[in-house]
Amino acid sequence: MTVGLLSAIAAVFYGSTVSVLALTATFARRRTLRCEARDTLAVLVRVRAVESPQGDNAGAGSSS
16 A cells, blocks of 8 residues: 555545544534533644734733
């Protein structure tokens, strides 16, 4: 097997796992199952805050 084929298989597996978890987190009847699906999604899909181009200290000098 080539690396490209393995990457494609991994991408399909990851995408289908995230999709099933998202549907479970949205439509599960039991609250505990929804919460567990959301926790698992938080681990698999880490969204990092986008930092502004000026950094976190953009407004620090104007407060004096």
